[in-house]
Amino acid sequence: QPVALADGALFLPGAALPAADRLWAAVQDVMRSAPLRRLSTPGGRALSAEMSNCGIWGWHSDRQGYRYVSADPMTGGPWPSIPEVMRALAADMACRAGYENFEPQLCLINRYVPGARMGLHQDRDEQAMAAPIVSVSLGLPARFLFGGLTRDAPRQTVVLQHGDVVVWGGPSRLAFHGVSPIRPGHHALTGGYRYNLTFRRVT
Ligand code: MD3
Numbered sequence: 001q002p003v004a005l006a007d008g009a010l011f012l013p014g015a016a017l018p019a020a021d022r023l024w025a026a027v028q029d030v031m032r033s034a035p036l037r038r039l040s041t042p043g044g045r046a047l048s049a050e051m052s053n054c055g056i057w058g059w060h061s062d063r064q065g066y067r068y069v070s071a072d073p074m075t076g077g078p079w080p081s082i083p084e085v086m087r088a089l090a091a092d093m094a095c096r097a098g099y100e101n102f103e104p105q106l107c108l109i110n111r112y113v114p115g116a117r118m119g120l121h122q123d124r125d126e127q128a129m130a131a132p133i134v135s136v137s138l139g140l141p142a143r144f145l146f147g148g149l150t151r152d153a154p155r156q157t158v159v160l161q162h163g164d165v166v167v168w169g170g171p172s173r174l175a176f177h178g179v180s181p182i183r184p185g186h187h188a189l190t191g192g193y194r195y196n197l198t199f200r201r202v203t
């Protein structure tokens with residue numbers, strides 16, 4: 001039962017549930033090879049979500065700015081490859097939203113502890129603005145905010161639960177969005193955390 005949240009934004013509640021156990025095992029494999037870390041903004045403030053990546057690019061942030069890097073700055077080696085179960089899920093979800101041949105170049109993994117949040121921002125470090133972003137939520141729920149193409153446009157709130165998927169493309173690709181502070185809780189699969197996976201193309 002897909003729901004259009006905005007022009008180009010398709011919400012697929014629970015769509016990742018059938019694959020959740022296999023997905024979670026794959027995410028844990030990636031995090032063993034490329035441990036989660038707390039990045040800082042170019043201004044030197046720590047981001048509250050911890051991050052890692054798999055694929056041919058990884059999102060990174062430090063004093064030098066926000067950017068995609070082809071090697072993990074923590075190890076100097078390549079990021080782990082995208083596990084097949086993750087790749088297949090992302091392609092399937094994009095397909096359901098009308099993107100027939102989505103081949104993600106990377107998956108950014110965000111882990112939120114209770115209290116962690118993500119301020120209102122746009123994702124515009126990618127050159128590939130024609131490709132959608134596929135977002136998959138696992139574990140604790142989050143209040144997700146999304147607005148329009150300007151910071152002060154009106155905002156909608158949607159609760160993203162374990163297994164929920166959103167495909168962001170077209171006019172919504174540059175929408176401002178953010179995550180309210182995660183509330184403490186326990187989830188059978190992920191424990192006291194929320195995870196969000198975003199499948200992306202950079203080039
Ligand atoms: C709307 N992550 O990593 S996912 C991010 O829950 C990010 O961790 C959030 O925003 C999270 O950049 C939200 C949903 C999402 C992702 C990318 C988008 C929504 C988007 C890009 C354009 C518009």
Ligand code: FE
Nearest residue numbers: 121122123177
């Ligand atoms: Fe974002």
